[in-house]
Amino acid sequence: MSTRTCTITTAEQLLNAPSDLGRCELVRGELVMMSPAKGRHGVVVVNIVHALHSFLKASRLGQVFDSSTGFLLSRDPDTVRSPDISFLNAERLKGQDLDAFLEGAPDLAVEVLSPSNTAAEMRDKMNEYFNAGCRVVWIVDPQHRSVVVHRPNAGPAILAEGDTLTEEELLPGFSLVVKEIFPPA
Numbered sequence: 001m002s003t004r005t006c007t008i009t010t011a012e013q014l015l016n017a018p019s020d021l022g023r024c025e026l027v028r029g030e031l032v033m034m035s036p037a038k039g040r041h042g043v044v045v046v047n048i049v050h051a052l053h054s055f056l057k058a059s060r061l062g063q064v065f066d067s068s069t070g071f072l073l074s075r076d077p078d079t080v081r082s083p084d085i086s087f088l089n090a091e092r093l094k095g096q097d098l099d100a101f102l103e104g105a106p107d108l109a110v111e112v113l114s115p116s117n118t119a120a121e122m123r124d125k126m127n128e129y130f131n132a133g134c135r136v137v138w139i140v141d142p143q144h145r146s147v148v149v150h151r152p153n154a155g156p157a158i159l160a161e162g163d164t165l166t167e168e169e170l171l172p173g174f175s176l177v178v179k180e181i182f183p184p185a
Contacts, residue, residue: 008031009030009031014026014031014070014101015100025070025079025080027081028074028078029077040142041084043182043183044112044140044142044181045066045067045085047180047181047182048140049066051174055171059174060090062092062107063090064085065085066084071086071102071103072102072104073131074128080101081109081128083109083129085110086108086110087107088106089170105130105132106129107134108134108136108171109134111125113143136151136169136170137151140181142182145178145182146158146159146160147181161177162178163177
């Protein structure tokens with residue numbers, strides 16, 4: 001059995017890393033490996049991506065991305081994050097190289113909580129997104145079947161199953177009943 005040593009500390013090294021490296025993020029110059037998600041997590045992600053994609057196909061307001069897309073949030077040391085779901089508006093999308101990590105934060109970052117996520121980890125991610133220009137972060141909690149909407153310099157808005165998720169500033173006309181995000185109970 002052969003072993004391979006791979007030191008990755010920059011966005012460029014991560015971009016050119018072997019494809020079998022697996023899902024990972026670069027956090028302040030340190031490679032962080034990500035575990036595969038469980039089925040419930042995958043269902044939640046697909047439901048949100050489907051709703052956003054269907055809406056954006058008609059509205060042409062921008063592009064939705066899945067968790068395989070990296071966003072270069074900061075340099076020296078480099079941070080490349082891959083939200084579970086993200087949205088970039090059409091204007092910002094024009095200046096992006098789609099064959100590289102996208103520069104800056106998405107306009108909307110969606111993180112679906114896993115049992116292993118800590119409050120500190122989620123706070124750090126949100127701060128990184130907001131410091132890089134993100135306008136909204138949705139934290140989706142499959143266990144409590146809720147969505148917490150965060151904006152810079154504002155308190156969180158907690159939405160339960162009976163509520164409707166809207167984003168009038170970024171996605172005028174978009175709405176999704178929170179209950180539709182989750183698999184049947």
